[in-house]
Amino acid sequence: MFASRYIMTAALRANLRDQTVLLIAGLFIVLVLISAYLGWSATATVQDVYLKVVEAYAAKGQIAPPNPVPDTPPLGLLRNMATYVALIGALAGLVLGNKTVSGDRKSGVYALLASRPITSSGIALGKILAIIIAITGLLGVAALTNVITFMILPNFSLSADEWFRLAQFYIASDLYVISFGLLGAFFAITSRSEAKSLMIPVTIWLTVTFIIPQLTANVLPMAALNPLKAMAPAPSGAFFVFTQSVLTPISFAEAYRALAATLLDFAPPGFKFQSFISPMLTLMIVNGLLISAVVVAFGKMDASRSAYDD
Numbered sequence: 001m002f003a004s005r006y007i008m009t010a011a012l013r014a015n016l017r018d019q020t021v022l023l024i025a026g027l028f029i030v031l032v033l034i035s036a037y038l039g040w041s042a043t044a045t046v047q048d049v050y051l052k053v054v055e056a057y058a059a060k061g062q063i064a065p066p067n068p069v070p071d072t073p074p075l076g077l078l079r080n081m082a083t084y085v086a087l088i089g090a091l092a093g094l095v096l097g098n099k100t101v102s103g104d105r106k107s108g109v110y111a112l113l114a115s116r117p118i119t120s121s122g123i124a125l126g127k128i129l130a131i132i133i134a135i136t137g138l139l140g141v142a143a144l145t146n147v148i149t150f151m152i153l154p155n156f157s158l159s160a161d162e163w164f165r166l167a168q169f170y171i172a173s174d175l176y177v178i179s180f181g182l183l184g185a186f187f188a189i190t191s192r193s194e195a196k197s198l199m200i201p202v203t204i205w206l207t208v209t210f211i212i213p214q215l216t217a218n219v220l221p222m223a224a225l226n227p228l229k230a231m232a233p234a235p236s237g238a239f240f241v242f243t244q245s246v247l248t249p250i251s252f253a254e255a256y257r258a259l260a261a262t263l264l265d266f267a268p269p270g271f272k273f274q275s276f277i278s279p280m281l282t283l284m285i286v287n288g289l290l291i292s293a294v295v296v297a298f299g300k301m302d303a304s305r306s307a308y309d310d
Helices: 002-017 019-059 074-107 109-114 120-152 160-190 194-217 238-250 252-263 279-300
Strands: none
Touching: 002 019, 002 074, 002 120, 019 074, 019 120, 074 109, 074 120, 074 160, 074 194, 074 252, 120 160, 120 279, 160 194, 160 252, 160 279, 194 252, 252 279
């Protein structure tokens, strides 16, 4: 356990020094701040317009219509967060997971660890914990930003149920980004080329984010980034019935998008995720399978030939 803790700490320190990881993580936080500002700005604009409408009606001796701001689902202001997590958050997870493993492969650390009384499962545990802690910390900063936003937004207050659903949203987001971190780590272990170790998981990310939604619901690539258009009903036809039944249960990107829409109150009326597995359970299963895959991959890695070919 001490060895795993040491490996975890070393991996976290290395990630904090890696400029690529910091750049993408910083970009994600900037987008979170922009999302918070847009939510505040939109609400403030509607409020200002309503106050002017009240003045205009008062000048005519008429009663103004109700203020639309309090009737707006407050969590719906965060719908852009689902896009930012699926886009930049997932890429940040991929890069972080890849760098957590690839840095040691390039520097020959695994050959050194093989000469020490450290098991492959101990190394895997340390690396996996480093990925989980780093990504959870990143999502924690995003969650704190949104919490502060809701505390200062005018005319908005979250109920206990809405606070709970906001927490669920960030748990789901954490699981989603961690899955890509583990995916990046797995291919960093199993690939002989450093370039392929990053390109393969990026290709998988493109597939689950853009290609599968086209096959299951005819969602165009750019529309897949729109949290509302991406949940449009699938066209009728045998092809889409078949692709939905086969691909939707394994499409954890669509599972995350459906879960985010439900938790943040921006799902279209009557929307239902077309899978016999719940979205949260889908994310948990994916993470469990990837953790097992990373542990097995570390066990099969030949430390004497751990360096990349390129």
